[in-house]
Amino acid sequence: MPLAIEAPPLHTLTVAGRDERFPVYRVFCVGRNYAAHAREMGKDPDREPPFFFMKPAAAVVDAASPTSVPYPTRTKNYHHEIELVVAIGRGGSDIPVAQALDHVYGYAVGLDMTRRDLQLDARDKGRPWEFGKSFALSAPIGSLHRAQDIGHPSAAAITLAVNGQPRQSSDIAKLIWSVSECVAYLSEYEALQPGDLIMTGTPEGVNAVVAGDLMRGEVQGLGTIEVRVTS
Ligand code: MN
Secondary structure, three states: OOOOOOOOOOOEEEEOOOOOEEEOOOEEEEOOOOHHHHHHOOOOOOOOOOOEEEEOHHHEEEOOOOEEEEOOOOOOOEEEOEEEEEEEOOOEOOOOHHHHHHHEEEEEEEEOOEEHHHHHHHHHHOOOOHHHHOOOOOEEEOOEEEHHHHOOOOOOEEEEEEOOEEEEEEEHHHOOOOHHHHHHHHHHHOOEOOOOEEEOOOOOOOEEOOOOOEEEEEEOOOOEEEEEEEO
């Protein structure tokens, strides 16, 4: 059957060392998944159940090679959040923690770019976070490394520098909710689908960038991403 309008674009990510690309369906993001970041956001880092928000597939920017993102409209406080990104290759509901990694296609380093002023204003008014979190081009993500090639990292340095100056530095071993636990928990609420991404949360040190800044993010073993902010 013909489409009434032109189909929206498919958003895809580079797969390291391969000619095929990973099609993105949805992007789930975990909030406050490192204790020191929860504290810097003024929240108690006790191990409450994880919570999630979403970005549209159109938020994804392929950052397999150096790229840029425009400074977004309607903000004066545009923040970087460096994160471990998990790609789901096999869907499922009510996935047990012990089997969760079987559903993971691979891993990448990514940025959950945030209009912090809009996010906090919404948070404090009890409103949804979309304008702060879910805007176009807000998720630059590097090459996906397949689990069948690299395994499942549980400890690795995660860092972000801006213009060469260190801003964020932690280890994915400090995730409050592990990758397995995030996959299992999320799958109790929403059937996971191949193509889903999970951004697992950012460590402490989030801060603002301005037009002209160069962000360089790394998760050890997953390579680096370089993203410049343009005006
Ligand atoms: Mn985040």
